[in-house]
Amino acid sequence: MLGKASSNYRQATYEFEDKSRRTSRFFGLELCKQVSPDELVILGTTGSMWDNLLLETELSEHADLEEELLKLGEAAQNDQVTQETLNQLAAHLQGVLGIPCVLKLIPYGRNYEEQTKTLEILVNCFNHKDTAILDVTHGLRHLPMLVQQSALVLQSLKEVTISGIHYGALELTSDNITPVMQLGGLLELDRWNQALAIYDESGDYGSFVPLLEQSGFSKNALDSLRDASFYEQTNSVQKAQVKLKNFLTLLKKEEEVCSPHAALFLPALKQRFSWVEKNQPHQRQSAVAWQALENDNLLRATLYGFEAFITKLAEEYPNGLESYNVRSQAKGDYEKEQPSDSWNEYLMLRGIRNNLAHSSSQSHESVKKALANRTSLSLALRRAFKVLIPN
Known part of the structure; x- marks a missing residue:
């Protein structure tokens, strides 16, 4: 210049x-x-x-x-x-x-x-x-x-x-x-800002890995974060929770030697990972669903919202979180009971989920109406979430 x-x-x-x-x-x-x-x-x-x-x-x-x-x-x-x-x-x-x-x-x-x-x-x-x-x-x-x-x-x-x-x-x-x-350090600050924005939009931890690697964190810590991301994306919330707890333990030991830029953002990172301390795994899936809904990622919101509710049901059963059969049983028992306080919202969320997951056009009229445009779908999901997985 x-x-x-x-x-x-x-x-x-x-x-x-x-x-x-x-x-x-x-x-x-x-x-x-x-x-x-x-x-x-x-x-x-x-x-x-x-x-x-x-x-x-x-x-x-x-x-x-x-x-x-x-x-x-x-x-x-x-x-x-x-x-x-x-x-x-x-x-x-x-x-x-x-x-x-x-x-x-x-x-x-x-x-x-x-x-x-x-x-x-x-x-x-x-x-x-x-x-x-x-x-x-x-x-x-x-x-x-x-x-x-x-x-x-x-x-x-x-x-x-x-x-x-x-x-x-x-x-x-x-x-x-x-x-x-x-x-040049100003650019690293921007990369951290971008990584936080990506996480807040998608819930994916992957954007933090190269920054933490550059900041001097160990391979064990980074592998734990990568594994946590994989398990959460494959709907294994308990495994993701274990891996993320391990990452946070290593983070606490190693943060004294990390770069100044990383140290500035670590409190925000820990706050976003605080869900691991919650005892009920469905709360994490619920948080991801709500987060996706707020960011207009409606497919992700639907899939995680439905799974969060099934996980919530399965938590009442022995080994319900680890067994597909038990999860299926919990879902079946709920559908037989059809509780009046949540049944209509469940039908709506299930119908939306099935339509989006399987590209099916054979839906109830109320579901078709909800899928007519972005606004109606967002409102339908919000109503269902408030009843089934309140945040």
Whole structure:
């Protein structure tokens, strides 16, 4: 990023993580030398100090470019730099630096449309599965936020790997040395946010595994979490409960050595897994069903809601949670009894479940009505859940 033309940037000696030092007015040029990229992309506005940037390179020694650079400086002062001019100078800069260079205009980001356009321009600078190194040192003060957002979009839309976000912290200069800060940890925080959102929507623990692995947790802990996820998805709630308890025990032992980012999110993780302390397994299935219903995942809500009610019935029988025959017996006994306080809601939930599970169109009229659209199905499930598996 390149800031608006007013006065030139102050020269600074930047110190990188490996303790090497480079001196320049433009951090991006020194970062380029440090990391040796395949391509350099510089984004700025029609009023950015393009002339000062180019004068910092060996282009200033080209007498034949002197007039062009003077015109560029005048255009920057008048907020009139054109993309055509930048394209011509990019070719000269490529000759100096020895790598492909892209100089590209972006809007000022004064409103939502301009901010989105900047994101679009930045994203289009990369190909699918590229590796990106980002620099947020210079530019208008709101642009680093846009760069961070672009990093998230790059990962989502183009599977671009962000290997670093760098900031030359001039305000932290001490003894004439300016430290270079790595801000890539912000992306890990976002990955945790995404994992929590995925879990809240789907109930699947799988999104936490790579983050916990990266944070230093043991294979035993991760395998327990993977197994818990498998058993819950295959409707073996008791086995899932055992595995998740084992994971939480290991988590308690290992959390002292985990990454700071993981430590920040572990309380939220534990809170979401607190169901393992409940004595009645149907409560977990009920929680998943309600969670799916709130997130409009109506197929998952239906399947888990129906199974939660059968599990609730089977809990009254010896070995009812482990035996298919006993579960079938509990269901059969309930259907023979047909309790008046829940029978209509049960028929509705069973009819919806059978229709969705078997793609059957042979349903009672009330079930067909419930399946007519998203709103009616959601309301029908909510009414059934309140009676059969209240949360």
